[in-house]
Amino acid sequence: MAHKQNPVQKNRHAAFVRQNGRCFYCSAPMWESSQGDFAQRHHLSVPSATWLQCTAEHLKARQNGGSNRGENIAAACRCCNWRRHARKHPLEPLAYRNFVQKRVQAGKWHPAQVRAACAITNVP
Numbered sequence: 001m002a003h004k005q006n007p008v009q010k011n012r013h014a015a016f017v018r019q020n021g022r023c024f025y026c027s028a029p030m031w032e033s034s035q036g037d038f039a040q041r042h043h044l045s046v047p048s049a050t051w052l053q054c055t056a057e058h059l060k061a062r063q064n065g066g067s068n069r070g071e072n073i074a075a076a077c078r079c080c081n082w083r084r085h086a087r088k089h090p091l092e093p094l095a096y097r098n099f100v101q102k103r104v105q106a107g108k109w110h111p112a113q114v115r116a117a118c119a120i121t122n123v124p
């Protein structure tokens with residue numbers, strides 16, 4: 001029996017599907033509910049796989065009037081989500097995405113183990 005999901009979870013899942021399971025910011029593959037399987041498939045340790053858990057990212061922050069509606073929710077890995085909000089002044093989503101993509105291409109975003117496991121193909 002499917003458990004009841006709140007709107008954010010539902011929209012996060014929709015975004016996950018829409019984005020082919022890839023992070024909105026760094027394009028890394030993500031997992032929603034099977035961390036162990038995911039870790040095994042990508043040759044990651046289970047703790048490292050935590051960084052690639054799919055989270056809901058409010059494109060417009062709740063505090064700025066952003067809603068929980070589908071069009072305001074993107075799927076982002078825990079790493080990108082956490083780092084964005086760890087900044088004193090979080091960048092706007094598209095600016096942050098550019099920033100992350102540059103770091104990914106320079107090999108300076110995910111920890112080495114995660115990076116190798118993702119084998120991220122960057123489409124220019």
Ligand SMILES: [Zn+2]
Pocket residue numbers: 023024025026027028076077078079080081
């Ligand atoms: Zn990411």
